[in-house]
Amino acid sequence: MRMVSTVSPPTSGDLEVLGMSSVREGREIRARLGVVPQDDNLDTELTVRQNLVMHARFFGVSRADAARKADELLDFAQLTERADARVDPLSGGMKRRLTIARSLVNDPELVLLDEPTTGLDPQARHLLWERLYRLKEAGVTLLLTTHYMDEAEQLSDRLVVMDGGKIVAEGSPAELIARHTSPEVLELRFAGDRPDFAAPALAALDLHTESLPDRVLIYADKGDEVLRVLRDRGVEPTGSFVRRSTLEDVFLALTGRRLAE
Amino acid sequence: MTAVADARPPGDLAGVIQFCGVQFARFRAAGFSALLAGVANPLFFLLAIGMGLGSQIDGADLPTDDYLSFVGAGVVAAFAFTQGAGLSMWPTMAAVKWEGTYDAALTTPLSVRALATGHIAWTGIRAGIMAALYVVALIPFGVIASPLAVLAVPAAALSAMTASAPLSAYSVTRENDASFSVIMRVGVTPLFLFSGAFFPVDQLPDSIEWLTWLVPLWHGVELCRGLITDTIGLGDALVHVAAQVVVVAAGTAAAVRTFGARLTS
Numbered sequence: 350m351r352m353v354s355t356v357s358p359p360t361s362g363d364l365e366v367l368g369m370s371s372v373r374e375g376r377e378i379r380a381r382l383g384v385v386p387q388d389d390n391l392d393t394e395l396t397v398r399q400n401l402v403m404h405a406r407f408f409g410v411s412r413a414d415a416a417r418k419a420d421e422l423l424d425f426a427q428l429t430e431r432a433d434a435r436v437d438p439l440s441g442g443m444k445r446r447l448t449i450a451r452s453l454v455n456d457p458e459l460v461l462l463d464e465p466t467t468g469l470d471p472q473a474r475h476l477l478w479e480r481l482y483r484l485k486e487a488g489v490t491l492l493l494t495t496h497y498m499d500e501a502e503q504l505s506d507r508l509v510v511m512d513g514g515k516i517v518a519e520g521s522p523a524e525l526i527a528r529h530t531s532p533e534v535l536e537l538r539f540a541g542d543r544p545d546f547a548a549p550a551l552a553a554l555d556l557h558t559e560s561l562p563d564r565v566l567i568y569a570d571k572g573d574e575v576l577r578v579l580r581d582r583g584v585e586p587t588g589s590f591v592r593r594s595t596l597e598d599v600f601l602a603l604t605g606r607r608l609a610e
Numbered sequence: 611m612t613a614v615a616d617a618r619p620p621g622d623l624a625g626v627i628q629f630c631g632v633q634f635a636r637f638r639a640a641g642f643s644a645l646l647a648g649v650a651n652p653l654f655f656l657l658a659i660g661m662g663l664g665s666q667i668d669g670a671d672l673p674t675d676d677y678l679s680f681v682g683a684g685v686v687a688a689f690a691f692t693q694g695a696g697l698s699m700w701p702t703m704a705a706v707k708w709e710g711t712y713d714a715a716l717t718t719p720l721s722v723r724a725l726a727t728g729h730i731a732w733t734g735i736r737a738g739i740m741a742a743l744y745v746v747a748l749i750p751f752g753v754i755a756s757p758l759a760v761l762a763v764p765a766a767a768l769s770a771m772t773a774s775a776p777l778s779a780y781s782v783t784r785e786n787d788a789s790f791s792v793i794m795r796v797g798v799t800p801l802f803l804f805s806g807a808f809f810p811v812d813q814l815p816d817s818i819e820w821l822t823w824l825v826p827l828w829h830g831v832e833l834c835r836g837l838i839t840d841t842i843g844l845g846d847a848l849v850h851v852a853a854q855v856v857v858v859a860a861g862t863a864a865a866v867r868t869f870g871a872r873l874t875s
Binding site: 357379394396404407 | 720
């Protein structure tokens with residue numbers, strides 16, 4: 350993200366952003382870019398509004414235009430009532446919205462967001478998602494990194510799965526689900542040593558299954574049908590439920606379940 | 611959304627000016643307490659040392675009329691230097707590490723060079739604001755001997771930058787503030803005391819008196835005092851300015867490098 354925002358030079362190879370060289374035309378690129386870093390680095394000595402106005406001034410925006418833009422963005426970020434408050438007492442969600450608003454002071458063509466909703470409560474996340482969706486609708490390109498697969502599914506048209514710094518898959522959320530997993534997942538829970546007891550029946554299904562310490566996942570086209578077949582064969586799980594496959598399944602299928610630390 | 615972006619991103623000079631504008635807004639937001647502290651401190655020295663201790667001193671050998679003028683005008687640069695040192699340590703650490711505001715600034719067209727230069731220039735401006743208020747406060751004490759005293763304000767700013775340029779270059783390489791108070795105690799305070807603000811340096815043993823020529827703050831003290839009390843010639847003044855400009859230029863060049871290493875890797 351730092352390389353794309355032209356703050357750091359590329360570690361190797363050439364990098365072009367918006368058709369310009371990140372090394373030679375960094376200033377020109379940054380003029381058309383918005384950056385939302387992982388940690389809010391707002392100026393706590395300034396008010397909410399001043400954070401926007403001062404950031405805009407670095408882009409060469411005139412004082413009057415910066416003030417007008419700040420009002421507009423305060424409204425967009427639902428922070429108008431806090432405009433003249435200091436940044437420190439704001440909630441995590443408010444600071445995040447202000448950081449996103451700050452990244453928009455120069456009407457960027459491309460906004461980089463580094464894990465934009467990490468650490469936020471569901472209400473704050475959903476509000477942010479809605480705001481980001483509106484930006485997308487307005488024609489702004491969003492490039493975001495996230496560990497939340499529901500977030501990726503909500504916001505992205507195209508996504509890239511990275512593992513250990515390498516691209517392991519690429520496509521729209523629906524494409525990736527179609528390509529790398531089944532439409533549905535049947536999750537079964539067994540008491541005690543019953544998974545062993547159920548093993549032959551599971552193997553006979555000829556479906557991709559995954560045995561985890563606490564449950565068994567069966568990747569199927571129609572989970573309910575598979576569950577009926579298993580019950581007919583005498584498999585009685587203590588709990589079962591069928592769900593739609595998600596990007597999380599794709600991600601785990603591609604990158605494995607081991608912790609990468 | 612209304613379009614506001616400029617066709618051409620601002621250059622380094624505009625960046626430095628804008629950076630100082632942001633710092634001024636922060637300074638204003640901090641209110642009058644900082645301002646008051648900045649002026650009250652040298653005034654306490656003026657009263658306690660200049661008037662109190664000065665009443666016991668026969669100032670016949672001094673270049674100024676009396677000891678009050680000697681100290682009153684002498685501490686202008688010394689306080690500016692101390693402020694410059696303080697401003698270049700903890701606030702630098704806050705901006706690059708604790709709060710990350712300089713990371714945010716560098717995602718705009720602002721360059722590292724403009725950022726580092728602006729950072730140092732601002733310490734000069736801020737110390738200059740304090741010095742201006744203090745110089746005005748000197749008027750009723752009869753210390754001001756010439757309209758040239760106005761020039762003591764930019765001279766004080768220069769003194770502040772002789773501290774902040776090298777110290778900012780250093781501070782940005784640190785991971786914590788442990789060394790800062792040590793630098794203040796064993797570096798800045800001795801310079802504050804022994805650079806000629808409180809006694810003429812020809813009182814020092816001959817073997818170390820020449821050392822003062824290497825001390826930027828001595829040049830600053832001589833320059834500011836000379837301008838305020840009208841006791842300096844043009845030639846000496848230019849030498850004092852040049853000596854300090856060399857330190858500021860070298861420190862700024864170093865800061866551009868260390869800021870770059872810290873913030874853009």
